[in-house]
Amino acid sequence: MLKTFEKLSTARQHEIIDTTAEVFAENGYHGTSIPSICERTGISVGALYKYFKNKEDIYVSVLQRGIDIIENDLYNEMPEGETIYDALNIIFNGLLPFYDNYRQYIILYIDAGTFSMNQFSYAITDRLENLASTYHIGLVDKYKATGSINPDIDSAYVAYFIDTYLTLFSYSLVSEYYRRRFDLFFGLDSSVAKNQERIEIILKSLRLLLE
Amino acid sequence: MLKTFEKLSTARQHEIIDTTAEVFAENGYHGTSIPSICERTGISVGALYKYFKNKEDIYVSVLQRGIDIIENDLYNEMPEGETIYDALNIIFNGLLPFYDNYRQYIILYIDAGTFSMNQFSYAITDRLENLASTYHIGLVDKYKATGSINPDIDSAYVAYFIDTYLTLFSYSLVSEYYRRRFDLFFGLDSSVAKNQERIEIILKSLRLLLE
Amino acid sequence: MLKTFEKLSTARQHEIIDTTAEVFAENGYHGTSIPSICERTGISVGALYKYFKNKEDIYVSVLQRGIDIIENDLYNEMPEGETIYDALNIIFNGLLPFYDNYRQYIILYIDAGTFSMNQFSYAITDRLENLASTYHIGLVDKYKATGSINPDIDSAYVAYFIDTYLTLFSYSLVSEYYRRRFDLFFGLDSSVAKNQERIEIILKSLRLLLE
Amino acid sequence: MLKTFEKLSTARQHEIIDTTAEVFAENGYHGTSIPSICERTGISVGALYKYFKNKEDIYVSVLQRGIDIIENDLYNEMPEGETIYDALNIIFNGLLPFYDNYRQYIILYIDAGTFSMNQFSYAITDRLENLASTYHIGLVDKYKATGSINPDIDSAYVAYFIDTYLTLFSYSLVSEYYRRRFDLFFGLDSSVAKNQERIEIILKSLRLLLE
């Protein structure tokens, strides 16, 4: 027999989880109360506890949904591009609409790296981390083949480099802290700088160091 | 009139704050209770509220102390080294003893990048972020002068690159999440890999991309 | 129109009530939840509330069934025996199989004597208490007639004496408390003593004081 | 350092526990809510949880106090009396003022025999049960010595007999159920019968069967 929650329409399930993710993103796990989730989702306390076992189960479900989204929206296909820089351009720009729709998941993704969230690392570790390393190493290998990157360099090094910049750029999209950190290095004024501008700097940086 | 807390000996002040930092690091801001701080520090509730205005004030004081330590222990002087790689070797290895003494502050430093901690950004932003960018740009400039790095490249790019790797390595010292992420890229087994090994990979990576 | 519950086969009705009685026996009235009853009986919440008005009604139905059983299984016929001691031997030993099948009702019978269950007294008082006194007074009168008991003693005194020992023995079958109390008086080791042994002590006791 | 509760005056401690005992007696363990205890004792929830670890701890403390009282008020000294019947007369009548002051503890004492309270038997078993058996066996032995009771009968049998009648009389003082059971046997009208009358019947009963 299906779990109660799984009997809801997929759209409704997503709506509930995405909204809940927002609340967790805004306040953190411990800072989020069950009533506040109920209020935002329009679900009664009783119903919520029919849907999920407890607060931890709610959080894990949110994290799983986040990974699903990242998997489907970000890592589903390799971008087409003449050189790896074209490809990276597409990837970085692709983050912007993702950010518009699902910024809460980027936030939770940062939270997941936090020490006090270690108890949840089991819930994301297996799937998410593999995803990024596999994807980026694949990307590098692909462009090694087309000659736009030096084939003598171990792909892992390049892939880690790219992933790192991508990760910190994602962080900067939602965290004032990471945004200021970036802007400070490159002399940008955080209150007016545009993400487009930041992407250009990053791409230039990648090019500079990879070529 | 002096704040009550400041009348304590400096050593006692540090002892209290460092211990409190541990508790916050372990449980996060919302997950930390005042009674748990009192228990760990051996201070009575009444005294704690004489020392600090409220929970938020305690947290801010902890963050300030963290920056003091980082400033004094990590960024106080440029390492001596023939090439920039020698210098970086010293810097990365210098993190290990720092980690032994003050890992709680690294954890709090990660927490600070979290969205739900944005309310505390003001308390660290001004000092800490400047510190890192100034230091690393200075470092790069210094070694540009000695010729061990290409003077045509804008120092900001190199400095950001170095700072990024340093930051993520710090994170990996305390966060399972970041540790696994790194290990996954480079095919290390997280349960046995040593930090020394990770530092070598990072230094090789820096060298590879900078030379 | 018949109550919905009464349209079920008698066997099914008994099955449901006996199982529900188990749950109430294990956890007490307030400690028993409707969902736990549904789970154990395999009945849906909706159905349960079609069968019974509310939790109180369920409990009362269980108590009524308990009295039915006691009436039919324990007090339906006088035991045949040469002397009253033979008869009592049969009665006490008859409790053991009853206990195997319906221990939950003995438990509920103890609960019923509890102050906080006074609200349910009405549901059992009228039938159950009369049953025991009538039966035991009848028993005594019968054996007075056969000469195995002194006819000058008021039957009520003897009957109450017998009923008391029978009641406390029943209690000891299900309650650790009453079992230990008995064993302590007679120097038995609760962890190994057998019910057969206890019955013998009781019968000896009755004989000693009645003869 | 003393527990917070133990810093209160003994009178206040007793006041709190005795009142709490009343609430538990009226509603049973599961039927009693923490707020209801707070309301009746005039203590705040926070204070209550400073005094006691949790609900179970409160209950156990109440049980312990009950045993203290029983020990000091009921079993502290052997009654003086020419024959054992004089002594028993004193004992049974001694229950009446005890009942006036501490009826709640008699109720809890009944509850303790309940199956769903088995989890608490550890808290009373060791002290209370020994108390009664030791006392009554001692009583019987004493009067065997003075010749008012047949010295050939094993004291345990007589003591258990006495204790049983005493126990059920106590029960009848607080439980409608046990009161009616007694009255039914002896043809009393529960609505008008006096305890004095019941004591006389019991004493006559003891005399009848012991002599």
Next chain:
DNA sequence: AATGAATGAGCCTTCATTCAT
């Protein structure tokens, strides 16, 4: 200056009961 007892709002969770399907 220091203590820790006291408060009661708020936490997570479960409950008896209703009602649309």
Next chain:
DNA sequence: AATGAATGAAGGCTCATTCAT
């Protein structure tokens, strides 16, 4: 007739903060 999703009050317990001593 039967299901089980939904409700929200109430459960036990912890918390940040105050204040009398």
